[in-house]
Amino acid sequence: HLLLRQEEGVVVITMNRPEVLNAFNDAMLQELTEAVEEAAKSDDVRCLVLTGAGRAFGSGQDLSAFASAQHNAEAQPVSEHLKKYHRLLSLIREMPKPVIAAIRGVAAGISCNVALSCDLRIAADNARFIEAFARIGLVPDGGGGYFLPRLIGLGKALEMAMLTDEVSGPEAERIGLVNKCVPLAEFETETMALAKRLAQGPTRTYGLIKQLMYQSLDCDLPSALELEGRLQDAAKATADHREGVNAFLQKRRPHYSGK
Numbered sequence: 228h229l230l231l232r233q234e235e236g237v238v239v240i241t242m243n244r245p246e247v248l249n250a251f252n253d254a255m256l257q258e259l260t261e262a263v264e265e266a267a268k269s270d271d272v273r274c275l276v277l278t279g280a281g282r283a284f285g286s287g288q289d290l291s292a293f294a295s296a297q298h299n300a301e302a303q304p305v306s307e308h309l310k311k312y313h314r315l316l317s318l319i320r321e322m323p324k325p326v327i328a329a330i331r332g333v334a335a336g337i338s339c340n341v342a343l344s345c346d347l348r349i350a351a352d353n354a355r356f357i358e359a360f361a362r363i364g365l366v367p368d369g370g371g372g373y374f375l376p377r378l379i380g381l382g383k384a385l386e387m388a389m390l391t392d393e394v395s396g397p398e399a400e401r402i403g404l405v406n407k408c409v410p411l412a413e414f415e416t417e418t419m420a421l422a423k424r425l426a427q428g429p430t431r432t433y434g435l436i437k438q439l440m441y442q443s444l445d446c447d448l449p450s451a452l453e454l455e456g457r458l459q460d461a462a463k464a465t466a467d468h469r470e471g472v473n474a475f476l477q478k479r480r481p482h483y484s485g486k
C-alpha cells in the first residue's frame with residue numbers, strides 16, 4: 228500500500244490507497260511504520276518525504292475497516308489501536324534527519340495529524356486540512372491535541388477541532404499550519420527542490436536541531452539552555468561544522484557529507 232522511491236539522498240514514501248483517499252488500514256500503517264524505520268536507519272537517506280497518491284494526502288482512519296473491526300466482540304479499545312500510530316509519530320519526531328509532509332488535496336483526521344508530526348510541511352493550493360474527528364464524535368488523536376496548539380496556537384487549534392471546518396492551503400500557510408503553499412502545477416517540483424536542498428545539508432546538525440526545538444517546547448529556560456550547550460558540543464564535533472567554517476573562509480560553497 229506504499230510507493231517508495233529514492234533519489235539524491237531523498238526517500239519519497241507515497242501512501243497508495245487512492246480509491247479511499249489513502250485512508251489508513253492496518254496494513255498501510257504497518258508498511259509505513261516499517262518504511263519510516265528503514266529510512267531512519269539508512270545512511271543513504273538524508274531527507275524523507277511523506278505524501279499521498281492521487282488526489283489526496285490522506286482521509287484518516289479507514290472507517291469501513293474500523294467499523295467492521297469494532298463489531299467483533301473481542302474488539303480492542305481504540306487506545307490499543309492508537310498505539311500503532313503512536314509508534315509512527317515517535318519515529319518521525321525522533322529520527323535524526325528532516326521529514327517533510329507534502330500535502331495535495333485532503334488531509335483529514337489522523338492523516339492530517341501525521342502530517343503535523345513532520346518537521347516541515349509543503350502544501351499544494353488545493354490542500355484541505357480537516358480535523359474531522361468531532362464530526363464523528365471523536366477527539367483529535369494521532370498527536371493532534373499536542374501538535375495543533377503548538378503549531379497554530381490554542382485558539383485556532385480549538386476552532387479547527389470543534390468546528391472541523393476545512394482549512395485551505397493558502398489559509399494553512401497564513402496561520403502557520405504549513406511552511407509553504409504552492410500552486411498545484413509546481414507542487415512536485417517544489418517538494419523535491421526543498422527535499423534535495425535538505426538532503427545536501429548538515430544532516431547530523433538537523434537531527435540536533437530537531438532535538439533542541441522539540442525538547443525546548445516542553446522544558447523551562449535553564450533546562451533549554453543546558454540542552455543547547457550539550458547539543459552545540461555535539462554539533463561542533465561534526466565534520467560538517469568543520470566543512471562549513473572552511474568553506475566560509477575559502478569563500479566557496481560547502482559540501483556537506485551529513486556526518
Ligand code: LHQ
Pocket residue numbers: 246247248250286287288289290291293305308309333335336337338357359360362363365368
Ligand atoms: C473513505 C474514507 C475513510 C474509508 C474517504 N475511510 N473510506 C479514528 C478511529 C479509530 C482509531 C484511530 O483514529 C481515528 C482517527 C480518525 O482518523 S477519525 C477521522 C476519519 N476520517 C474521516 O472522518 C473523514 C472521512 N472522509 C470524509 O469526510 C470525506 O471523504 C473527505 C472530506 C475526506 C473527502 O471528501 P470528498 O473529496 O468529497 O471525497 P469522497 O468522500 O467522495 O471520498 C472518495 C472515496 O473515498 C469514497 O468512496 P466511494 O466508494 O464513494 O468513491 C469515500 O467513501 C472514501 N473514503 N475517506 N476515512
